[in-house]
Amino acid sequence: MDFAFEFEQPWVLLFLALLPLYAWLRGRIGKTAALLYPDANLLQEVSRPIREGMGALRPFLRLATTACLIIALAGPRTASKEIERETEGLDIMLVVDLSWSMMALDMSTTRSEVTRWQASQNVIHDFLEKRPDDRIGAVVFSGKPYLLSPLTINKLWVEKGVDRMHIGIVRETGTAIGEAVAMAVDRMKNIKGKNSKVLILLTDGDDNMSKAILPVPSAELAAAMGIKLYAIGLGKDEPTILPQFDIRTGLLYRDVFGKTIPMQTINPANYEMLGKMAKLTGGRFYRALDQDQLLRVYSEIDQLERTEVKIRETVIYESHRLIWISLAAFGLFFELALALLRPRAP
Numbered sequence: 001m002d003f004a005f006e007f008e009q010p011w012v013l014l015f016l017a018l019l020p021l022y023a024w025l026r027g028r029i030g031k032t033a034a035l036l037y038p039d040a041n042l043l044q045e046v047s048r049p050i051r052e053g054m055g056a057l058r059p060f061l062r063l064a065t066t067a068c069l070i071i072a073l074a075g076p077r078t079a080s081k082e083i084e085r086e087t088e089g090l091d092i093m094l095v096v097d098l099s100w101s102m103m104a105l106d107m108s109t110t111r112s113e114v115t116r117w118q119a120s121q122n123v124i125h126d127f128l129e130k131r132p133d134d135r136i137g138a139v140v141f142s143g144k145p146y147l148l149s150p151l152t153i154n155k156l157w158v159e160k161g162v163d164r165m166h167i168g169i170v171r172e173t174g175t176a177i178g179e180a181v182a183m184a185v186d187r188m189k190n191i192k193g194k195n196s197k198v199l200i201l202l203t204d205g206d207d208n209m210s211k212a213i214l215p216v217p218s219a220e221l222a223a224a225m226g227i228k229l230y231a232i233g234l235g236k237d238e239p240t241i242l243p244q245f246d247i248r249t250g251l252l253y254r255d256v257f258g259k260t261i262p263m264q265t266i267n268p269a270n271y272e273m274l275g276k277m278a279k280l281t282g283g284r285f286y287r288a289l290d291q292d293q294l295l296r297v298y299s300e301i302d303q304l305e306r307t308e309v310k311i312r313e314t315v316i317y318e319s320h321r322l323i324w325i326s327l328a329a330f331g332l333f334f335e336l337a338l339a340l341l342r343p344r345a346p
Contacts, residue, residue, distance in 0.1 A: 009073065009075050058335050066328075069324070092135070099142045099173070100173060101235075114291060126298065137151040141180035177205075189225050204234040219280045223282070235269065
């Protein structure tokens with residue numbers, strides 16, 4: 001809820017500018033004497049001076065009272081705005097590869113070593129932050145798929161799940177793209193409502209472990225369910241060295257000089273299959289050769305699949321006229337009290 005102070009009739013405040021002019025003119029004109037004498041000293045013996053100490057306050061009170069009345073007429077008020085967001089979010093399932101090849105270091109920069117999985121974690125976090133109104137779930141896979149999170153609006157839960165993952169946590173080695181996509185489709189098939197359904201597949205390899213359902217049939221199943229598939233092929237188009245790592249923690253092994261220890265060389269994947277899968281569902285296929293390209297891919301998908309948000313704004317006004325009228329009344333009564341109680345000469 002937003003609060004803002006304003007005036008209903010702000011033009012009335014222009015009358016405040018007349019008050020200094022009135023005070024100046026009053027001081028210039030002053031009061032004229034009822035009788036004129038050539039020398040005021042002649043009257044010194046006729047009367048004694050009147051004590052006017054408190055009377056000097058009366059012109060100030062009169063101006064303050066008038067100012068309060070002008071402010072009251074301007075209609076001071078507080079506007080409280082209640083904004084309701086009606087969203088028609090998307091249902092998005094992230095299908096993320098956790099096969100051993102995701103430990104390759106071809107996402108590294110000149111400043112730091114970055115594995116394919118670390119790059120994937122970074123862009124997934126960035127993507128989740130940009131989708132506050134969508135339900136998002138995740139499936140991770142290597143030689144077998146596992147549900148990391150069902151569809152939820154709790155992005156923090158998904159983020160924590162992604163943070164807990166590391167390469168080697170799925171003990172079944174290999175790459176089961178078809179079965180992973182089929183699991184994600186199965187988690188979305190019973191979702192009711194008119195929300196758009198999207199799968200975002202991120203992988204760096206070819207399918208070599210799917211048995212129950214192959215990649216292309218899984219994409220056909222998604223298309224039949226009205227689910228759009230975006231496929232991302234990760235990794236450079238050249239043979240890459242896969243370093244040794246601890247499958248219990250996902251940490252790289254290093255020698256005494258701090259260098260990574262090579263385990264084997266992996267060849268670039270053939271991503272023709274991913275392009276076919278995306279085309280079947282009306283989605284798109286992307287290649288990401290480094291971390292910056294991967295970030296741009298997710299940003300483009302974010303722009304293509306926007307959530308429709310309807311905003312309804314309700315404004316409630318609380319008037320503050322009574323406060324200023326009360327101040328004016330207090331000033332008026334105080335001025336009258338001064339006039340009645342001011343000591344005068346006998």
